Amino acid sequence: MSLELLGGRILAPYFGNSIHVWGSIITVFMASLSLGYLFGGRISVVDPSLRKFGIIFIVAAVLLAPLVFFAEPMMLFIFDRIEDPRYGSLMASALLFVVPTVILGMISPYSVRLLVERVDTSGQVAGRLYFVSTLGSALGTLATSFYLVLWFEINTIILQMTVTLVLISGVAFFADSKTTGLGRNETHNG
Amino acid sequence: MKLTMANKLARSSVAIIAAAALLWLSNASADSVIHEERSLYSAIIVKKIGTTLCLQFTVREDQRNQSCINVRNRRDMLFTYTRMSMAGLLFVDDPKNILVIGLGGGTLPMAFHDLFPEANIQSVEIDAAVVKVAREYFGFKEGPRMHVDVQDARVWTKRAMRKETRYDLIVLDAFNGDYIPEHLMTKEYLEESKAILTPNGTLMANTFTISDLYNHESNTYLAVFDEVLSFQTMQGSNRVIIAPGLQLTDDELKARAKKIRPLFKPYSVPIRRYARDLIRIRKKGPNWDTTARILTDQYSPANLLGTQ
Numbered sequence: 461m462s463l464e465l466l467g468g469r470i471l472a473p474y475f476g477n478s479i480h481v482w483g484s485i486i487t488v489f490m491a492s493l494s495l496g497y498l499f500g501g502r503i504s505v506v507d508p509s510l511r512k513f514g515i516i517f518i519v520a521a522v523l524l525a526p527l528v529f530f531a532e533p534m535m536l537f538i539f540d541r542i543e544d545p546r547y548g549s550l551m552a553s554a555l556l557f558v559v560p561t562v563i564l565g566m567i568s569p570y571s572v573r574l575l576v577e578r579v580d581t582s583g584q585v586a587g588r589l590y591f592v593s594t595l596g597s598a599l600g601t602l603a604t605s606f607y608l609v610l611w612f613e614i615n616t617i618i619l620q621m622t623v624t625l626v627l628i629s630g631v632a633f634f635a636d637s638k639t640t641g642l643g644r645n646e647t648h649n650g
Numbered sequence: 651m652k653l654t655m656a657n658k659l660a661r662s663s664v665a666i667i668a669a670a671a672l673l674w675l676s677n678a679s680a681d682s683v684i685h686e687e688r689s690l691y692s693a694i695i696v697k698k699i700g701t702t703l704c705l706q707f708t709v710r711e712d713q714r715n716q717s718c719i720n721v722r723n724r725r726d727m728l729f730t731y732t733r734m735s736m737a738g739l740l741f742v743d744d745p746k747n748i749l750v751i752g753l754g755g756g757t758l759p760m761a762f763h764d765l766f767p768e769a770n771i772q773s774v775e776i777d778a779a780v781v782k783v784a785r786e787y788f789g790f791k792e793g794p795r796m797h798v799d800v801q802d803a804r805v806w807t808k809r810a811m812r813k814e815t816r817y818d819l820i821v822l823d824a825f826n827g828d829y830i831p832e833h834l835m836t837k838e839y840l841e842e843s844k845a846i847l848t849p850n851g852t853l854m855a856n857t858f859t860i861s862d863l864y865n866h867e868s869n870t871y872l873a874v875f876d877e878v879l880s881f882q883t884m885q886g887s888n889r890v891i892i893a894p895g896l897q898l899t900d901d902e903l904k905a906r907a908k909k910i911r912p913l914f915k916p917y918s919v920p921i922r923r924y925a926r927d928l929i930r931i932r933k934k935g936p937n938w939d940t941t942a943r944i945l946t947d948q949y950s951p952a953n954l955l956g957t958q
Binding site: 606 | 802948955
């Protein structure tokens with residue numbers, strides 16, 4: 461959600477602040493998350509581990525970083541080729557945000573797999589997970605829109621997200637080496 | 651205990667009803683809303699108070715989002731800031747192309763059209779509903795020398811950079827319900843606007859003196875333009891930022907004012923006093939904190955800073 465909010469800011473210089481810009485961003489994030497859920501669920505079937513869980517975070521971090529360095533030239537490229545700001549903004553948000561958001565979407569279903577031990581408590585586990593991840597999204601939105609943009613540059617905030625993702629993966633790797641097999645005390649971040 | 655609670659409740663509800671009735675009465679008698687709609691971007695309210703017709707973008711009563719005309723005499727500029735906007739013309743000699751960002755009721759483009767019938771006047775407005783209201787209620791008319799594009803100003807300006815047309819005068823007059831849209835306050839946007847100015851072109855912006863934003867905003871203009879004049883009056887919260895194109899000495903400025911004065915007579919714009927004010931402002935130099943952080947595309951929490 462925090463990234464989604466920043467997305468509006470990133471696109472504004474090229475595609476404006478019109479309502480279709482927000483429409484594009486929300487569409488791209490929703491579609492990407494849905495794909496992420498599908499893939500995350502799929503890979504959780506084969507030999508799930510905290511180490512693999514950590515790898516998802518690392519990959520997300522790595523794929524988020526290009527936003528800082530290549531967003532400008534990518535938007536300029538699209539701006540030059542697509543005159544209609546609706547499709548321009550849709551194309552730009554797709555190019556910029558699909559890949560990292562798909563990866564971030566994989567986290568939730570994978571977490572379910574790691575946390576569920578018995579079928580009869582699976583609903584409760586999923587419920588808690590939705591609770592944590594959606595509340596996290598709410599707090600992330602609030603923090604970003606109220607405070608982070610007041611203190612930091614957009615690129616700084618994205619780099620902070622990257623660092624956070626790397627730290628979480630570190631925790632997952634550490635927990636994995638401690639417990640070997642299915643650990644239960646990893647953190648989750650939506 | 652229960653009795654007093656009920657009593658209190660009854661009393662406070664009576665008070666609330668009385669207050670609501672009073673509010674309703676005062677609103678109903680003061681002015682009449684002749685058009686009201688919610689567009690994609692804001693509320694649009696057209697009010698008529700006697701012979702004054704006003705366009706408002708919020709339900710709040712403050713003047714900062716209003717533009718008003720006198721329906722009896724369109725040349726009667728009702729607001730100080732509209733008259734002050736004309737001060738920028740001191741630095742423009744015979745403009746051929748004028749760009750107005752933010753249409754509102756169309757007061758400024760129509761005044762420019764009236765003053766310079768030969769000039770091409772281009773307006774950019776994000777909200778199609780505002781253009782419709784300007785046409786229907788404020789007598790805004792398009793013509794061979796009067797154009798309006800419905801688009802985000804940032805996108806429009808970026809596209810304009812690729813075209814040939816350059817503007818002798820650019821007026822930034824875009825507002826949303828709160829303030830100026832954040833992506834239209836950044837250093838990058840001002841640089842893009844500067845890029846579509848003629849070499850001696852002047853840019854000016856209608857903005858405000860209130861809040862902390864004053865320092866950030868002023869400094870951002872100073873980062874882009876060689877000279878920045880913050881034209882403001884003692885009273886009132888409006889100001890006009892002028893980045894002059896022509897470099898005029900004090901005497902030249904006075905001479906310009908004298909020369910163009912007849913043009914402004916019908917508008918009751920005291921252009922010679924404005925010239926004297928600007929000479930004084932120029933002598934004093936920046937009256938803001940020149941260490942304030944500049945607004946950029948990366949850092950533009952303009953509307954948050956404005957509330958501090």
